[in-house]
Amino acid sequence: xxxxxxxxxxxxxxxxxxxxxxxxxxxxxxxxxxxxxxxxxxxxxxxxxxxxxxxxxxxxxxxxxxxxxxxxxxxxxxxxxxxxxxxxxxxxxxxxxxxxxxxxxxxxxxxxxxxxxxxxxxxxxxxxxxxxxxxxxxxxxxxxxxxxxxxxxxxxxxxxxxxxxxxxxxxxxxxxxxxxxxxxxxxxxxxxxxxxxxxxxxxxxxxxxxxxxxxxxxxxxxxxxxxxxxxxxxxxxxxxxxxxxxxxxxxxxxxxxxxxx
Amino acid sequence: xxxxxxxxxxxxxxxxxxxxxxxxxxxxxxxxxxxxxxxxxxxxxxxxxxxxxxxxxxxxxxxxxxxxxxxxxxxxxxxxxxxxxxxxxxxxxxxxxxxxxxxxxxxxxxxxxxxxxxxxxxxxxxxxxxxxxxxxxxxxxxxxxxxxxxxxxxxxxxxxxxxxxxxxxxxxxxxxxxxxxxxxxxxxxxxxxxxxxxxxxxxxxxxxxxxxxxxxxxxxxxxxxxxxxxxxxxxxxxxxxxxxxxxxxxxxxxxxxxxxxxxxxxxxxxxxxxxxxxxxxxxxxxxxxxxxxxxxxxxxxxxxxxxxxxxxxxxxxxxxxxxxxxxxxxxxxxxxxxxxxxxxxxxxxxxxxxxxxxxxxxxxxxxxxxxxxxxxxxxxxxxxxxxxxxxxxxxxxxx
Numbered sequence: 001x002x003x004x005x006x007x008x009x010x011x012x013x014x015x016x017x018x019x020x021x022x023x024x025x026x027x028x029x030x031x032x033x034x035x036x037x038x039x040x041x042x043x044x045x046x047x048x049x050x051x052x053x054x055x056x057x058x059x060x061x062x063x064x065x066x067x068x069x070x071x072x073x074x075x076x077x078x079x080x081x082x083x084x085x086x087x088x089x090x091x092x093x094x095x096x097x098x099x100x101x102x103x104x105x106x107x108x109x110x111x112x113x114x115x116x117x118x119x120x121x122x123x124x125x126x127x128x129x130x131x132x133x134x135x136x137x138x139x140x141x142x143x144x145x146x147x148x149x150x151x152x153x154x155x156x157x158x159x160x161x162x163x164x165x166x167x168x169x170x171x172x173x174x175x176x177x178x179x180x181x182x183x184x185x186x187x188x189x190x191x192x193x194x195x196x197x198x199x200x201x202x203x204x205x206x207x208x209x210x211x212x213x214x215x216x217x218x219x220x221x222x223x224x225x226x227x228x229x230x231x232x233x234x235x236x237x238x239x240x241x242x243x244x245x246x247x248x249x250x251x252x253x254x255x256x257x258x259x260x261x
Numbered sequence: 262x263x264x265x266x267x268x269x270x271x272x273x274x275x276x277x278x279x280x281x282x283x284x285x286x287x288x289x290x291x292x293x294x295x296x297x298x299x300x301x302x303x304x305x306x307x308x309x310x311x312x313x314x315x316x317x318x319x320x321x322x323x324x325x326x327x328x329x330x331x332x333x334x335x336x337x338x339x340x341x342x343x344x345x346x347x348x349x350x351x352x353x354x355x356x357x358x359x360x361x362x363x364x365x366x367x368x369x370x371x372x373x374x375x376x377x378x379x380x381x382x383x384x385x386x387x388x389x390x391x392x393x394x395x396x397x398x399x400x401x402x403x404x405x406x407x408x409x410x411x412x413x414x415x416x417x418x419x420x421x422x423x424x425x426x427x428x429x430x431x432x433x434x435x436x437x438x439x440x441x442x443x444x445x446x447x448x449x450x451x452x453x454x455x456x457x458x459x460x461x462x463x464x465x466x467x468x469x470x471x472x473x474x475x476x477x478x479x480x481x482x483x484x485x486x487x488x489x490x491x492x493x494x495x496x497x498x499x500x501x502x503x504x505x506x507x508x509x510x511x512x513x514x515x516x517x518x519x520x521x522x523x524x525x526x527x528x529x530x531x532x533x534x535x536x537x538x539x540x541x542x543x544x545x546x547x548x549x550x551x552x553x554x555x556x557x558x559x560x561x562x563x564x565x566x567x568x569x570x571x572x573x574x575x576x577x578x579x580x581x582x583x584x585x586x587x588x589x590x591x592x593x594x595x596x597x598x599x600x601x602x603x604x605x606x607x608x609x610x611x612x613x614x615x616x617x618x619x620x621x622x623x624x625x626x627x628x629x630x631x632x633x634x635x636x637x638x639x640x641x642x643x644x645x646x647x648x649x650x651x652x653x654x655x656x657x658x659x660x
Contacts, residue, residue: 011284013469013588013607030284036589063297091301094448098440121588122283123468125448127436130404134440139519140404142433156523161429162534164583166402167524174519180589181582218301222325222445222482228282228304231467231474235619236635239626247638248648251620252656254636260597260618261564261656 001054001112001150003045004105006132007038007073009066010122034069037117039076039185040178044147045115046077047183052150055079057108061089061100067201075188075196082108086205091218094123098131100216103209105136113155114175118143126177133175141170145181263317264301268292270313277305277314282473302475324481325443328460330419331483334360337411337425337435338369338383338391343400345371345379347496347537348426350386352489354497355453356424357387359462362455365421368392372399372410377507384505386497392418395511402430403518408437410516415442420484422462424453427488428536439486445479446486449592451493451615462487471611491536492594493615528583535586540566541595543586543613546573547602547623547642554579556646557601563653569593569613571603587612602642605630622646 012033034042045056058073060066061084070081084104092100105114114136119126126142133140143160150156153172158165160179170176188196206216214220238254240247255261273291280286285298286305293305293314306314336356338349353369360367369388371380373395380391392414398406407430415423415438425431427449439446452465456478462485465476479485535541542561544554554568561568569586570579586593588608598616603609605621605628613619614633621634622645631637638645 011469065297090297090299093445094436095440095443095445098436123448124588126432127439127446127448130433130436131440133404134408134437140433140437141520142404143429159429161525162536164525164527166522167526169521169523171519222443222479223447223477224480225300225302225475226463226478227476228302228307229474229476231471235633237631237637238635239631239637239639244640244644244648247640248645248652251636251638251649252652255597255618256656258618261653 001048001052002057002109003048003054004057004059004108004111004114005038005041005045005073005078006101006105006114006116006128007042007058007060007069008035008120009033009060009062009069010035010120013121032065032068034072035117035120035122037119037121037178037180039117040180040182041115041117042073042076042078043183043185044178045113046186048113048147048150049077054112057082059084059101059104059108061085061092061097061104064203067203070201071196071199072188074199075192076186077189077192080108081199081201083201083203084209085203086216088206088213088217091221092216093221093223094125094127094131095222096216096220098128098135099220100209100211101128101132102135103211104204105132107204107209110173112172114173116175116177118177118179129175129177136173136175139170139174141168141174141176144176144178147182264295264299264305265315265317266293266295267313267315270311272311272313274310276308276310280304280308282469326481326483328483331421333366333368333418333420333422334363335420335423335484336367336369336388337423337431338371338379339426339428339430340371340373340376340379341402341430343373343375343379345383346426346428348428348489348491349383350496351491351494352424352426353383353387355489355494357497359422359453359455362457363421363460366390368420370394370411370414372396372407374400380507382499384507385499385501385503387503388505390506390508393507393509395509396516398516398518401522402434403520403522404434404437405520406516406518407434408441411435412438412441415484421460423484423486425486425488427490431488435486435488442484444482444484444486445477446488447477447479448488450487450489453487453489453494461485467611467615471614472607490592490594490615528581535567535569535584535591535593538567538593539596540564540599541569541586541593541597541613541616542566542599542601543569543571543603544574544580544601544642545571545603545609546577547604548574548579549602549643551579553602553642556643556650560599560646560650560653563650563657564597566595566597571606571609600630600634601646603630604628605633
């Protein structure tokens, strides 16, 4: 199987701490990591390769330092990597990102399957996976929690929904996004780390992708951010004092006063 | 497009370095310098006390389409098993408010067969028109068929705005539609407004796990599309006497899909939908073990609520993953959220801080959960919870 995974370098949100006084985010010195959801995509791709043969190509779009996450996934067992990097890609929203990644994936050769994490933890949009499917003109299944079987060009998966899951068959090639439940990502192997150090990262710019200038970066992005603000501190932050029985009684009073219960 | 720091004006105060949500502003000597991580969001420009930072837009954002050709506010009325889901009624409530402000019509889009009664209910809830597109394939969700039909309806009728619920269905297929019709889509909005003069939808959403809010617009493309988080908007009141028009259409030949639905499995303990629950009783590491969760279950049952959990409790195996709330689990916004023995890691807060009322019970008075709580009880969950369950039962017994 020829499988591609799309990955993203994001700030490590587990290193982000909330200032308890001001309720704002402390962002100093937050390191960049592989988007945690993408590690499930990478793991699943490597497992499929181990079972069915073939190769795994990882693609990312970002500044040159985003190459770091490509080395991380090579250490896990990814075979080939591709970095889509150009100043003209800066400021891309999900529309332009999907377009650009779609062009990159087309250069990764005929693919059987594209796997993405369900969303990136910095933007949380979950829009790029389906956007890529549209750009490649192939079917899409979101929130996959298990790949049950691949046979005769058809893949059977379990798709997570609000109150359970659905068993869905999809014709390949297809794009899927995966959730945490699907697997436990492996740690990088020593051999993988050696390979990651040496691998040459293939970098493609807008011209190499044949990208239409009006479709990439800020210029190609229909949406614009007009304001970014810290949400006003939520919660009345009333601490209820007293012995446990007293605390409970007071809480019940507060909740009934405001007709909550 | 770009960002300019006027080096002669910058005082090196570092306000922008602290403010930048992406950690993209660095000090280069005494002057702030954006790195390649910059997304041109403009947070730095707003905070700069001496106006030394400018976000430039070389292209003056000439509209890519004839904006005036697009009219009407649309709500995608998602149905499952022939019933329209609650978030669709919430969108009609919000859509009515915005459509009235923009003096335009409010339309619902409904896909599937045998849905005449549901279409009438949408009119009663505020829709002026219902576009009912009938084909048996649409009774179940298929990413490609849903995307094909919604894109076709949008291209045919040219609505100004399209809203959909940020559900597992909405978030899966609406991005395909936006990619195809070449327009902007904002995910998971929690607040909507309109700029009446420019007829722009102001779409506000949390990012970075809810630690920052971003307001997003789509100036040059139509329709303006957004998915909206369930449980956030006020549901429209139903008025059966409201009049509206049901416009039916169907494909020339039966629809087909590249996907096939084989089975739907409702999971035990998961039959109640966390994203639509009004009361959630959630527990974390502080609940000690599986038995601790029995205390939560008793309180949840007494309140008629649903159980939730932090990642720590799920990872410990005390409760299955479908109950997990937070960045790697579900995002919820119930009327009441009880956080019991949950310290309030940022990833957990991301999934629950838009709840109406948050009650935190925790031993550690300095736990971050108290900073988002309306009512905090510093105490032992094993003492407090049984008392609380008893008090709730007594209260219910009286009324």
